[in-house]
Amino acid sequence: MNALLILHRHNHNEWARLLAATAKLNQGFDVIVCGLDADRLPIQPLHGEVLLLPVAAEAGPEVLSELLLPYCQKRSHIVAGTDHWGRDLMPRLAAQLDLPMISEVTAIAGPQQWSRPSWAGAIEQSIVGDGSSVLFTVRPQGFSPVSGDIAKDYQRLSVAELTPLVERTIEPSQSMRPQLTEAKTVIAVGRGACTEQLWPLVEALADKLEAAIGGTRPVIDSGWLPSELQVGQTGQLIAPERYIGLGISGATQHMAGIKQAKTVIAVNQDADAPLMQLADYALTGELDKVLPELLASI
Ligand SMILES: Cc1cc2nc3c(=O)[nH]c(=O)nc-3n(C[C@H](O)[C@H](O)[C@H](O)COP(=O)(O)OP(=O)(O)OC[C@H]3O[C@@H](n4cnc5c(N)ncnc54)[C@H](O)[C@@H]3O)c2cc1C
Structure with a gap:
């Protein structure tokens, strides 16, 4: 030995x-x-x-x-x-x-x-x-x-x-979602998107868009997603065609992980959130109203 x-x-x-x-x-x-x-x-x-x-x-x-x-x-x-x-x-x-x-x-x-x-x-x-x-x-x-x-x-x-x-635990995960670092579309969820009521809507949107789901650090820390799906300075660096940030404020540590994203779309009830300011498309509104509308329109 x-x-x-x-x-x-x-x-x-x-x-x-x-x-x-x-x-x-x-x-x-x-x-x-x-x-x-x-x-x-x-x-x-x-x-x-x-x-x-x-x-x-x-x-x-x-x-x-x-x-x-x-x-x-x-x-x-x-x-x-x-x-x-x-x-x-x-x-x-x-x-x-x-x-x-x-x-x-x-x-x-x-x-x-x-x-x-x-x-x-x-x-x-x-x-x-x-x-x-x-x-x-x-x-x-x-x-x-x-x-x-x-x-x-x-x-x-x-x-x-x-x-x-x-x-x-011996069976590999059966998730059909694309890998976070390879997906063309990534839906990133923040604290504002993590409620029992909103989560099925987030997953339905990811299914429709064939998107990977990632999250901010508080989302990972509170157990909504596994740690390998954290996006940011201390998580994964991603470069998707489309990044859709739901209920994310846009702290610098999170933004460090999405610098290479081509199009940034943000949904937040706070129009002044840093991610909303930086996004190519910013939708101001409560997620429980915006998400059903988004799903219906796709
Ligand atoms: C050393 C260090 C490393 C870190 N590394 C990372 C990292 O790698 N990745 C990372 O993400 N963070 C990291 N963080 C944490 C980071 O500083 C932020 O705390 C974190 O990114 C904030 O996450 P959030 O946007 O989900 O939460 P919050 O900042 O709380 O934002 C939640 C947002 O949701 C919105 N919202 C709430 N309810 C609704 C609703 N119903 N509808 C619409 N919008 C709503 C709010 O307006 C708010 O803007 C790190 C911190 C430190 C100190």
């Missing part, structure tokens, strides 16, 4: 950069690849073990952390990427292991020296560890990719034996 453990979600194309980042630690590592097609990922484990955990990427962090916990014991470093998967999983693991965690590492100077951005990237924070075990997520964009061979020896973990919890 190696002291360094990399946790990786299959299908996440940042593997080669994650490998480059952890190479700075200059030690062999074990890797656990999570995903139903985990064995198709090119992996060069140096002298370590590769364990494949055939669980759908959609398996929630609660389930995954429980599955992974036994493999995280007695490690000096546990590393994952800074995507939504890593962001959700690693703090839970850190809490369960009672170990410190560092997020969004952009440089590694040694086994106990990390850099990360702080204050929305305005300053770089240097962290020096005290020698204890640590979990961290890396921003792979900061590291040049390293190529790796297909691992010859790997062990496929049997999730069924690990816990019956997985049975609930």
Whole structure:
């Protein structure tokens, strides 16, 4: 067993950069690849073990952390990427292991020296560890990719034996909606659109327009949408043909994610909301009146 453990979600194309980042630690590592097609990922484990955990990427962090916990014991470093998967999983693991965690590492100077951005990237924070075990997520964009061979020896973990919890989550999501970052039309929902009454109308509009649905951070924080559908500075950057913002004020952190949108349409009861000011088409009105009219007109 190696002291360094990399946790990786299959299908996440940042593997080669994650490998480059952890190479700075200059030690062999074990890797656990999570995903139903985990064995198709090119992996060069140096002298370590590769364990494949055939669980759908959609398996929630609660389930995954429980599955992974036994493999995280007695490690000096546990590393994952800074995507939504890593962001959700690693703090839970850190809490369960009672170990410190560092997020969004952009440089590694040694086994106990990390850099990360702080204050929305305005300053770089240097962290020096005290020698204890640590979990961290890396921003792979900061590291040049390293190529790796297909691992010859790997062990496929049997999730069924690990816990019956997985049975609930093993099926990938059946959503027919386009991917948020690839959709031609994105409907973004803000706090003003998230009520029991409005939500079916939002979904009906998305169905009619074959649109992806994304949301602002408060919408994600309050559980209306999963975290990978957050749009903005700390979420996804999107570039659709049409962005339709419903009940969104237009905070700078949200606007940072829609700069590349070609046409911006906004609906808000407040004509002075920043998004309304910036939109190509701004509809002033209450969503419970505007949405039925919109649906009827399409
Ligand atoms: C470090 C940091 C990072 C952040 N990152 C992000 C990020 O990545 N993405 C992000 O989105 N936010 C992010 N935020 C949060 C951001 O600052 C805003 O708080 C958030 O975007 C506001 O979301 P909102 O527009 O849904 O809510 P609000 O600002 O509350 O706006 C709700 C709007 O809905 C309208 N409304 C209410 N009811 C109705 C109705 N019935 N009909 C029509 N309109 C209605 C209101 O007039 C209002 O304009 C971040 C914040 C920080 C500090």
